[in-house]
Amino acid sequence: MGEFELIRNYFAAAPCAQGGEGIALGIGDDCALLALPAGEQLAVSTDTLVAGVHFANPCDPFLLGQRSLAVAVSDLAAMGASPLAFTLALTTPTVDADWLQRYAQGLNAMAQRCDVRLVGGDTTRGPLSLTLTVFGRVPAGQALTRSGAQPGDLLCVGGELGNAAGALPLVLGQRTADATIAEPLLAHYWSPQPQLALGVALRGKATSAMDISDGLLADCGHIARASAVSLLIEQEALPLSAALLAFVGDDEARVAALSGGDDYVLAFTLPEAALAPLLAGGWPVHVIGRAATGQGVTLQDANGRDVTPRVRGYQHFHETP
Template identity: 50%
Template sequence: MGEFELIEKYFGRAARRAPLGVGDDCALLDLEPGMRLAVSTDLLVEGRHFLSTVAPERLGHKALAVNLSDLAACGAEPLAFTLALSMPRVDEVFLAGFARGLYALADRHGIELVGGDTTAGPLSICITVFGQVPPDQALLRSGARPGHDLWVSGRLGDARLALEVFRGNALLPGSAFDEVRRAMECPEPRIALGLALRGLATSAIDLSDGLAGDLGHVMRLSGVGATIEYDALPRSSVLALQSPELQRECLLAGGDDYELLFSAPRSRRDAVLAAAAEAQVAVSCIGSIDAGEALRIVDADGRPLAPAARGFDHFA
């Protein structure tokens, strides 16, 4: 099977909204009046971002999910995406599963594949997503202010726990491993929550490289410090049974959570909870934004804990 036959068979689905579509040198995207284009790109490389044992359908899901998570963190509505795929050889079993997972998530969010590229090489996947957001309602990393609450969606740490099982550093029974492995391989982009937080959250970021590291990006761009209440961090019953040291590593520096971390004024707590209920996503208040530049982590009694573990850095 050649390159163009491959594209036509697995990725040549007709777009459902004109003028979106595959086949020309450029995709044409219509924005609603008063909207700004939101664009994000992520690259996934085998052995770095995913294991060779991952099911192709789950890999297709995750490849798009991590990009949609960026749109969620900006409060943007998804429109379309492109796909660049490198692989050593044409593997139709892999391609069929990958396309199923990719399109299943795309259909849930009404997003179209509008172009891309394929080439021979090491297995890697690069997706660029396009969304739209009103300019005055975009969620940014730079809006956190002292006195604001710090919130997170969902649960933290399960994806890192699954990785530690694969590394041989943790042991879980089958059902528990299946639970955390799903968190690692099938993250859920919080698009509905991002949209519900427009005009409410003052800053936001998606958690891809660990809570402490990603919060550091918000702190730096907003010129603030922060306090994390460690015992308030939401975790699964599986993670809660692990050693204190492993829990701390997974919760603070785990990465691959793809939950939303955001700030909002304390006076808007009820509104935040209402937005989360509308989006059908659990949220937890995990601390506060402070003056200064320091990150503090405290226990339930307010006693300081050791400094946070460093977030993930590909070249550190």
């Protein structure tokens, strides 16, 4: 048995690979088999993380395990889907048992938190990279897409923005900060919490949704294009954390929130009437603007002035860290 087959067996023995509801056949055959209840559809998304591009290398493999699954599962949250399973394609230059064990532990921790099972994958030799494909269940016709926003809808986000981007100087070791500041920011970067429950709560209420991975402005641009509406964002309404404000100040915090990326917080639109029930239900919904006729995304300051930055966030390909 080759060393890469040993890795496969290792992952197959991981707690998150032990099957569950909806998984008719797990790791170990040519394919896994997923079973869906009648009336449900399968949501599918694939994400690749490349060492030195999407994450610093070396880095803590436990944290990487958590983060690699979280960013993939976040796409399920954005569709209002309930996590079912995932596959892991791991490419690694060397077989380092300690690294693999800690990576698998991080993966397991996030898999348990998201209630999702490892059902297959591939392990190959090459420059370090990870491709995760995630599967979720959603009742037919109830998935949240990017294309249904209507003029007049409220534009909302599911939590504070900019924390992960603000954490980058800490991740890269370029700056330090007190634990009260560093810990919440680093936690957001390394262990983002896919807003799965919020996504499910938004079924039948939100007219469009996505998760913020490339920065608020860039991702709102995707909704605006797909829905053929314009989106107006009120700068003063951006939810910013105390830790971020203390670490980088107001101006930089705003830039991180608008263009930083890696938030994995949901952005969505909904009719005004849908807001009160969600707030009453205790859901984290922050109204930051509104949809209108037209196209594009506009940022407005407290005086109603257009302060839209010319560069709309990161390119879809993250150069750093």
